[in-house]
Amino acid sequence: MSGSRITFIEGQADQPQALERVIAHVRRQLTGAGHDRLRTAKRPLFAGIGASYAALAVPVDVLRAHGVVSQRVLSSEIEEGTYGFDTDLLIGISQGGRSSETIAAFKEAGDVPNVAVLNVLDSPLGTLADMTVDLGNEPDSYASTIGFTGTIVALDLIAGAIAGRAASYDPWHGMAAQLTAVREQAAQVIGGLQARAARCIAADVVAAGASRASAEEGALLLREVVRMPAAASVTRNYLHGEMESAGNTLHIVFGDGREIELARSLAAAGHCTLLVTSQQVASTGSLGVVCLPDVATGPRVVLETVVLQELVAALSTERDIPIESFVFANDDTKEGGVNPEDFAIASPVVA
Incomplete structure (x- = not known):
C-alpha cells in the first residue's frame, strides 16, 4: 500500500481532522465531472471483503430508505x-485497492459499469475501475481507523x-467536534468496564440496520486487535x-429500540454489557452506556x-497485547502478496 502507515493510537488521535479532509475531498469528486453514472443508477450492487464488506451496510440502508x-x-x-444479480452498477470497496477478491470481481x-471506492487511488483496483472515488490517500493504521470511518463517509455521500x-x-456538519466529544465520553464509560471486559472469553456485538456495519467491524476489531473470539449478530436474530x-461474555449493543431492553436484560443477568444509544439510559453495575447525539445514519455509524x-x-492495554502485533500474514488476500511495509510496525510472532 502506498501512503503512510500510522499506529492505531495515532489513527484515533488524527481521526477528527482526517475525516474533515475526507468529507471535503469526496464531495469535490462527486460534484465534479465524470460521476454522473452514480446519479442514474437504479440497482447498485455493493461488493467488498472484510471490513469493507461491513461498511456496505450503510449505503444499502440509506438507499433502501x-x-x-x-x-x-x-x-x-x-x-x-x-x-x-440484477444490477446496473457494481460498486467495489477496497481501502488499499489490492483486495484479491474485489479485483477478481x-x-x-x-x-456492468463499475465504481471503485479506495483510499489509495494508485492501485490495481483503481486501474481496473471505470470510475473511482477516493479518500485522498489518508495515512491509516493496519487495524484500520481512519480508513474505515473515511470509507463510511464516502459510501454515505455516494x-x-x-x-x-x-x-x-x-x-456531516460538525463531525470533528462530535467525534471528539463521543470519544471522551466513551473513554470514561469504558474505563469503568475494561478490567472486567478484558477477562471475558468472547464477545457478542449486536445491532440492526446500518449499525450492522458497526457490529461487524466491532467483531473484527475484537478478533484482530484484542484476540478475543467475537461474533456480530442482527438484533432480532x-x-x-x-x-x-x-456466559463469561462481553456484550456490545448498538441501537435505540429493542436493543435497550436487550442490553438491560443481559446486564440484569450479570453479563458485562456496553450499550451505545442516542436514548437516555442509566448505567448500572454491569451496564455501561455511551449516549450518542441524534445524528443521521452515516455519522452515527462513524x-x-x-x-x-x-x-x-x-482492552488491548488491559490484556497486554500490542495493538499492531498481528499473527497471520495471508499473502493470497492482497494483489502482489503481503506488503512488508504493512508489518513495519507489527510483530507477527507473539509469545
Missing part, C-alpha cells in the same frame, strides 16, 4: 461474474448522490436463541465505530 433497490455481497460471491463483471439527496442536506450462550476503537484500545 429512499426506495432504491440495493444489496451488498462479499466480493468472493461474484468472482466469477454478476450472473444472477471487477475483472469478471462483464459489461448513496446520497444515487438517491438524489438534496445538496443542501449536510449530515440474536433474540431468537443466539443470546442463550451468554460515532459508534469511535466507541469501538476506544474499547479495543483499552
Whole structure:
C-alpha cells in the first residue's frame, strides 16, 4: 500500500481532522465531472471483503430508505461474474485497492459499469475501475481507523448522490467536534468496564440496520486487535436463541429500540454489557452506556465505530497485547502478496 502507515493510537488521535479532509475531498469528486453514472443508477450492487464488506451496510440502508433497490455481497460471491444479480452498477470497496477478491470481481463483471471506492487511488483496483472515488490517500493504521470511518463517509455521500439527496442536506456538519466529544465520553464509560471486559472469553456485538456495519467491524476489531473470539449478530436474530450462550461474555449493543431492553436484560443477568444509544439510559453495575447525539445514519455509524476503537484500545492495554502485533500474514488476500511495509510496525510472532 502506498501512503503512510500510522499506529492505531495515532489513527484515533488524527481521526477528527482526517475525516474533515475526507468529507471535503469526496464531495469535490462527486460534484465534479465524470460521476454522473452514480446519479442514474437504479440497482447498485455493493461488493467488498472484510471490513469493507461491513461498511456496505450503510449505503444499502440509506438507499433502501429512499426506495432504491440495493444489496451488498462479499466480493468472493461474484468472482466469477454478476450472473444472477440484477444490477446496473457494481460498486467495489477496497481501502488499499489490492483486495484479491474485489479485483477478481471487477475483472469478471462483464459489461456492468463499475465504481471503485479506495483510499489509495494508485492501485490495481483503481486501474481496473471505470470510475473511482477516493479518500485522498489518508495515512491509516493496519487495524484500520481512519480508513474505515473515511470509507463510511464516502459510501454515505455516494448513496446520497444515487438517491438524489438534496445538496443542501449536510449530515456531516460538525463531525470533528462530535467525534471528539463521543470519544471522551466513551473513554470514561469504558474505563469503568475494561478490567472486567478484558477477562471475558468472547464477545457478542449486536445491532440492526446500518449499525450492522458497526457490529461487524466491532467483531473484527475484537478478533484482530484484542484476540478475543467475537461474533456480530442482527438484533432480532440474536433474540431468537443466539443470546442463550451468554456466559463469561462481553456484550456490545448498538441501537435505540429493542436493543435497550436487550442490553438491560443481559446486564440484569450479570453479563458485562456496553450499550451505545442516542436514548437516555442509566448505567448500572454491569451496564455501561455511551449516549450518542441524534445524528443521521452515516455519522452515527462513524460515532459508534469511535466507541469501538476506544474499547479495543483499552482492552488491548488491559490484556497486554500490542495493538499492531498481528499473527497471520495471508499473502493470497492482497494483489502482489503481503506488503512488508504493512508489518513495519507489527510483530507477527507473539509469545
